[in-house]
Amino acid sequence: MGSGNDSILDMYLYETNTLLEQLDGILLTAEEADTFSEDSVNEIFRIMHTIKGSSAMMEFSSLMTVAHRIEDMFFIVREKGMDVVPEATRPDLFDMLFQAVDFFRGEIEKVENDEPLSQSIDHIVAKINSLIDKIQGNPAAPAPGEEASAGSAPAPAAEAPAAEAVNPDYLFGIHVFFDEGSGMENLRAFMLTNGVKDYCGDFITFPANVETDPSTSDLIADQGFLLWFRTADDRQAALPAVKGGASVREYQAVDAAKPAPSAPAPAEEPKADAAAPKADVKADASPAPKPAAGQQHAKESLISVNLAKLDQLMAVVSEIVITESMVTSSPDLKGLRLDNFTKSARDLRKLTDDLQDVSMSLRMVPVSGTFQKMNRIVRDMSKKLGKKAKLTLIGEDTEVDKTIVDAISDPIMHIVRNSMDHGLEEHEADRIAAGKDPVGEVILSARHTGSEVIIEIKDDGQGVDTQAVLNKAIRQGLAAPDHDYSQKEILNFLMMPGFSTNTEVTEYSGRGVGMDVVKKNVADVGGTVTISSEWGQGMTTTLKIPLTMAIMDGMEVAVGSSIFTIPINTIQSSLKVTAQDVIHDPAQGEMVKIRDNFYPIIRAKELFCMEQGCDNIEDGILMWVEAGEHSYCLFVDELMGEQQIVVKPMPNYINNFGVKNYGISGCSILGDGSISIILDVMNVYAAAHSTY
Structure with a gap:
């Protein structure tokens, strides 16, 4: 299916990448607090549920399996609270989740590059399973995956899903039948549940595990699919999704408290076994229906647009600006006094200005996405290098043209890595001796100055040894031995092509590895890079970038x-x-x-x-x-x-x-x-x- 429809694949990639960025942010906050808040647990459960479902639909089984196991784990945490995770296990839990995010990212990259997905996911699944065992501590409590699988066996053909709800809290049902012979009924049921979530977040289904168990198709084709809600209002709110559901042949309301009304499938048959599986709760983060309706509104008010279309719009607007200018300053008008024309021309100018502002603003995105990614780099490098460090973000709401944000993401990452690797002192003792906070700090800031955005990456590390840089520049033939260079000129050597090579990183603070690439990337979008540094006090790299180039x-x-x-x-x-x-x-x-x-x-x-x-x-x-x-x-x-x-x-x-x-x-x-x-x-x- 993955190779079928490009637009579905694009949507899948866009959605999954967005969810992974969200997940990264949640994990970083949680690791700092050393616990997950109730909202975070619900959010992670929802994210994993979505990735599991959409990956199953795209037939990316490795992604689906890992997401399913993490969802199972968070089902337990959600039911029993964060106390179920022993303190000693928490670092392992955070590491495993970061590893899972990296795994998902790697797989998504393979999908984007048309490469085959990983076959060996045993190592990560084993890690998740061992954590689930530690969390459960009580093997008798089945994971939701196991619970659900108990319900996957089709009931005898004569038996309809009873009007008895599978959970006493969910007594208001909708019984749905799909078109005969439509095929893949389990995925149709899964798509329907996703549609219902937009209207009401709190409901359960029977069968429960439709997205992962194709064998439920026969059961649904034979006896229909049931959605159970807590209140009649919730059920009422969800009806539009069922009415508009793809391939829905018919549906009707059923109440568990009363006998089921005459149904297309025989009703009033022997009831489903009292030990019917508890359906996996398909809840979004918000159990109350009202917020869910609010979410629905927010969802509808956003639209994803291909950047190429925005480029096209920008090109047309540019041509309109030129043409408007040609019309109003046409040589044919020289010496004529045309009051009406002048007034209309003024109005036209105002409208072209507005049109231009709107088309520009469509391309503007906050730098927060790029900035937030740096949290992960600082966290990973702190662990790898054994350095204590924190990242401070300033002005992350600053907006820049989308193409520019994409172009500066790599340079910023490179400079932050440099700060962590070579800028901050190797040993805590060195920082304390210099009278600094033992925890190093990298500050990432963005601000507007009318026509350009200034992004600064600043660390409070050891700074650049300018004498060592100059000596090296002289050895490489970039500097004249007898010339008196200013500090600024010396720092500029760091951005010369080939100035730093990895073998010489140990020779001085190691600054400048690949800074020539940073300079080139920023120059490509019309920006400039400057470096300032004070020995012992750290270093600041400033990127000045035009807001737009059109x-x-x-x-x-x-x-x-x-x-x-x-x-x-x-x-x-x-x-x-x-x-x-x-x-x-x-x-x-x-x-x-x-x-x-x-x-x-x-x-x-x-x-x-x-x-x-x-x-x-x-x-x-x-x-x-x-x-x-x-x-x-x-x-x-x-x-x-x-x-x-x-x-x-x-x-x-x-x-x-x-x-x-x-x-x-x-x-x-x-x-x-x-x-x-x-x-x-x-x-x-x-x-x-x-x-x-």
């Missing part, structure tokens, strides 16, 4: 007949100056004083070796811009005005000439069809001050 507000400026766009968020102000205001500094070149500070002047005409353009400072205008720690004045001919632009990447054959190093980050199509070059303020400064 549409932005820019200021159009002209140099000769060429037009450039400067991102609005980098502009402080524009100013006219005279030749007397310009100071000639032997080291920095031309400077200008603004509000008691001196800023270098960079002439766009000279930087880009252009033939046309103003040379006299009085004839042009200075754009005071700021990016990162650089602030300077860009000299251009004139301001053309603000424009909303669609960012288009430069073609590869132009990128091959290294135009990015000269501060050209992309281009845009203007209203009249001409092309404007988008300037990257940061790289313009670097290009103007580079030695080559």
